[in-house]
Structure formats: structure tokens, C-alpha cells
Amino acid sequence: MKGMNLQGHWLQCLTFIGRIASGLERNVMSRLALCVALLCLAISPSLQAVPQAGAAHPPSPIVSAAEAGKILPATVFFQGQSASIQARNSAGVRFAKDSFMLVALVDSSGYSSEVQQKYQAYLITEEPIEVGGHRLAPGAYGCGFISGNQFLVMDIGGHSLFTIASTRDAALHRPVPLQITPDSDRYRLYFGRNYVELTAPAR
Numbered sequence: 001m002k003g004m005n006l007q008g009h010w011l012q013c014l015t016f017i018g019r020i021a022s023g024l025e026r027n028v029m030s031r032l033a034l035c036v037a038l039l040c041l042a043i044s045p046s047l048q049a050v051p052q053a054g055a056a057h058p059p060s061p062i063v064s065a066a067e068a069g070k071i072l073p074a075t076v077f078f079q080g081q082s083a084s085i086q087a088r089n090s091a092g093v094r095f096a097k098d099s100f101m102l103v104a105l106v107d108s109s110g111y112s113s114e115v116q117q118k119y120q121a122y123l124i125t126e127e128p129i130e131v132g133g134h135r136l137a138p139g140a141y142g143c144g145f146i147s148g149n150q151f152l153v154m155d156i157g158g159h160s161l162f163t164i165a166s167t168r169d170a171a172l173h174r175p176v177p178l179q180i181t182p183d184s185d186r187y188r189l190y191f192g193r194n195y196v197e198l199t200a201p202a203r
Helices: 002-054 065-071 113-118
Strands: 075-078 081-096 099-106 121-125 129-131 134-136 139-146 150-154 160-165 179-183 186-191 194-199
Touching: 065 081, 065 099, 075 099, 081 179, 113 139, 134 160
Parallel strands: none
Antiparallel strands: 075 081, 081 099, 099 121, 121 139, 129 134, 129 194, 139 150, 150 160, 179 186, 186 194
16 A cells, blocks of 8 residues: 555656646747747848838939939030030930930030021930931930921031921920920920930830
């Protein structure tokens, strides 16, 4: 009887110890789970930032006057003379990271009145573009809006390449001397309210 009582006593002790161990294990696991949860909370903001960075919108293809003025030369050559550009009245289109089409009004006061009437801006493109359906190869050109609602493009020797009809935008809210705006898959080159459409044909 004493042996059986002793054996029962030991069984009770082992059961009690097992309950204590189980309780300690649950406590440890609870603390471990809490630590994991806190760690996940600390990491989650940085994980959330990754898709946000990847979803950032690409930069606008329109080049502002501030940016265009830094890229363009201060003076440009046309028909045997050099003239200063008006950096504040410049704009452009970014075709790729380092590929641009840029336009700036020029100070043509040193030219004859006949040239001044048609040579108003300097256009440089690093990609082939189309102006009113006419293809322009990469290069530098003189251009301007002339009488009769026409837009004239010339080579740097002052020779006329083509003339196209321009459009007057009476609904334009804030006309400025020169600007470029996107228009679906095209761009509008404005001098005041008058504009022509530009496209960059696929290579």
C-alpha cells in the first residue's frame, strides 16, 4: 500500500510539474508571438514604401522654361549671324532621358526687318519630328508665325523648308509668348494664342 501511495504521489508530482511546464511554455510562446507582432509592425512601413516608390508617376515629357534655358546655348547661329535666345520664353519635349526637342524665342533685333518678321524662334530637335505633317530631321531650325495664319520653318541658312496653316486658340486661358502643351499623342507649340501641332513619329 505504501508503494502504491508513493507511486501515486510521484504521478501527482509529475502531473503538477507538467502543468507548470505547459504554462511556462504558453507564456514563452505568447511573449515570442508578441515580439514577432511588434517586429512586423516596425517593418511594415518600410515594406509599404517599396510599392509606392515603384508606382511613382514618370516625369512629365514637357520641358519647362527653367530646364530648357539651362540646356540651350545662350546664343544661336542663323543666316550668318548669332542672336541671343530668350531663356524665359523657351520650352521643349523630352523624348527620352537625354533626348529633347527644344524651342526658344530669339532676340532678332540684329537682323533686317524682313528676317525679323519670320525668324522668331530657334528649334532644335534630337529626334525626327513632324510639324503639321511635314517631317523634320534631327537638327536646328529657324521658325515663326507669319501673316495669314501661317507657320514657317527654315533651315539655319534662312531657306524656307515649308509653310503650314496655324490655328488660333481663343479659349486659351493664359497665353504666354511661348509654350508647349500636350494634346493626346501630340504636342501644341504656342506663340501667344497661335499654335501648330508637333508629333514624334515612331522610329
